[in-house]
Amino acid sequence: xxxxxxxxxxxxxxxxxxxxxxxxxxxxxxxxxxxxxxxxxxxxxxxxxxxxxxxxxxxxxxxxxxxxxxxxxxxxxxxxxxxxxxxxxxxxxxxxxxxxxxxxxxxxxxxxxxxxxxxxxxxxxxxxxxxx
Amino acid sequence: xxxxxxxxxxxxxxxxxxxxxxxxxxxxxxxxxxxxxxxxxxxxxxxxxxxxxxxxxxxxxxxxxxxxxxxxxxxxxxxxxxxxxxxxxxxxxxxxxxxxxxxxxxxxxxxxxxxxxxxxxxxxxxxxxxxx
DNA sequence: CCTTTGGTTCGATAGACGTCGAAACAGGCG
DNA sequence: CGCCTGTTTCGACGTCTATCGAACCAAAGG
Numbered sequence: 504x505x506x507x508x509x510x511x512x513x514x515x516x517x518x519x520x521x522x523x524x525x526x527x528x529x530x531x532x533x534x535x536x537x538x539x540x541x542x543x544x545x546x547x548x549x550x551x552x553x554x555x556x557x558x559x560x561x562x563x564x565x566x567x568x569x570x571x572x573x574x575x576x577x578x579x580x581x582x583x584x585x586x587x588x589x590x591x592x593x594x595x596x597x598x599x600x601x602x603x604x605x606x607x608x609x610x611x612x613x614x615x616x617x618x619x620x621x622x623x624x625x626x627x628x629x630x631x632x633x634x635x
Numbered sequence: 636x637x638x639x640x641x642x643x644x645x646x647x648x649x650x651x652x653x654x655x656x657x658x659x660x661x662x663x664x665x666x667x668x669x670x671x672x673x674x675x676x677x678x679x680x681x682x683x684x685x686x687x688x689x690x691x692x693x694x695x696x697x698x699x700x701x702x703x704x705x706x707x708x709x710x711x712x713x714x715x716x717x718x719x720x721x722x723x724x725x726x727x728x729x730x731x732x733x734x735x736x737x738x739x740x741x742x743x744x745x746x747x748x749x750x751x752x753x754x755x756x757x758x759x760x761x762x763x764x765x766x767x
Numbered sequence: 768c769c770t771t772t773g774g775t776t777c778g779a780t781a782g783a784c785g786t787c788g789a790a791a792c793a794g795g796c797g
Numbered sequence: 798c799g800c801c802t803g804t805t806t807c808g809a810c811g812t813c814t815a816t817c818g819a820a821c822c823a824a825a826g827g
Contacts, residue, residue, distance in 0.1 A: 518676075519683035519732070522698075528677040536671030540785080544650075544667065545660040551651035560804065566654075573786055575805055594794055594803060600651065605744045612741040672815085692774065705816055707775055726773060726824055769827085776821070784813070791806070797799090 508534065508585065508607050518611050534608065537584030542567060543577045550587060550598050557599040640666065640717065640739050650743050666740065669716035674699060675709045682719060682730050689731040 508530065523531065538544055549566060550558045564574050578598060581587045586605075589598045640662065655663065670676055681698060682690045696706050710730060713719045718737075721730045 518680045518737070519734075521680075521684050523677050523680040525673065525677065528673040528680065532671050532673040532676045535667050535676065539664055539668030539671035541657065541660040541664040542785090544664045545655050545657065548650045548653075548655040548660065552653050564803095569785095570787055571804070572788080572806080576785075579805085591793080591804090596804065602651075605650070609741040609745040612737045612744075674815090696774095701815095702817055703774070704776080704818080708815075711775085723774090723823080728774065771824105771826085773824085774822085777819085779818095780816085782813105782815085784811105786810085786812100788809095789807085791804105793804080794802090796801085 508604060516611065517613060531611065534584050534586065534604070537580050537586060540577065540580075542569065542573075543581055546574070546577055547581060547586060547600065551600045551605075557597045559595045559597055561595060563598075640736060648743065649745060663743065666716050666718065666736070669712050669718060672709065672712075674701065674706075675713055678706070678709055679713060679718060679732065683732045683737075689729045691727045691729055693727060695730075 538547065545566070546563055549563055553562065560574065560578065563578075564571055567574065578587070578589065582589055582598075585601060587598050587600050589596050591597075670679065677698070678695055681695055685694065692706065692710070695710075696703055699706065710719070710721065714721055714730075717733060719730050719732050721728055723729075
């Protein structure tokens with residue numbers, strides 16, 4: 504669903520440097536909107552902080568007072584926003600975050616982090632395209 | 636509306652370090668949701684990148700094919716999320732961003748930026764409380 | 768004062784979103 | 798094969814949200 508964030512945002516153009524184009528803001532907003540829900544944000548955090556960098560859906564469901572389908576729905580939103588990837592291994596489905604995306608978002612927000620690797624365009628101006 | 640982000644998120648706890656609590660995710664999601672709209676994201680960018688660090692509403696209205704009330708509504712959402720502040724000076728109302736908030740969000744996203752000032756909790760563990 | 772211009776609030780409406788239960792799909796395992 | 802568990806899809810429903818026009822408030826000048 505989300506094409507390549509770097510391609511749209513120009514990789515690490517801070518929000519405060521120059522106005523976003525309509526296209527850029529649309530793509531970026533898609534990602535922020537995915538994070539604009541408490542459940543999804545918590546899911547993201549649970550996956551990101553889970554041992555091994557990945558979490559099974561069964562681990563996530565028990566944390567909330569929500570039905571299975573609802574959790575699955577939120578995971579799908581996060582997946583389509585490019586924030587996480589899911590992989591089925593046997594019976595269970597494991598999700599892991601895509602740190603590059605978080606790095607990019609972080610870089611967009613902050614005016615100019617001096618020499619943090621998160622803002623060094625060098626080693627990741629080509630992100631894998633995520634689809635569906 | 637938004638209390639103190641730092642107080643809730645614990646100031647700079649990265650998303651991937653430990654799972655967010657229900658409360659933390661709720662507060663954070665409020666901010667991300669405010670940014671989860673193309674118009675608002677563009678407004679934020681227009682204000683942040685405007686000369687002098689502030690922009691008059693009259694500057695913002697012309698950029699969009701939207702009615703005045705709609706722009707005003709979006710500005711209110713950004714304001715209540717704590718992302719911008721508005722001040723009336725004479726005839727016009729000027730908006731400016733709150734960079735601390737953007738810094739904090741950036742810090743929450745990235746696992747551990749080595750020595751970027753954006754992630755140094757030292758000089759800003761006390762943020763001004765924004766209300767309405 | 769009254770008018771004009773800039774911005775916000777109000778009320779209404781169409782569409783999007785979160786949630787659920789039921790049903791469908793996918794793998795193990797008797 | 799048939800069942801059982803884990804996960805996703807489907808359809809529906811109530812709520813929230815983006816948008817508008819109309820009305821309203823604030824400041825500046827006649």
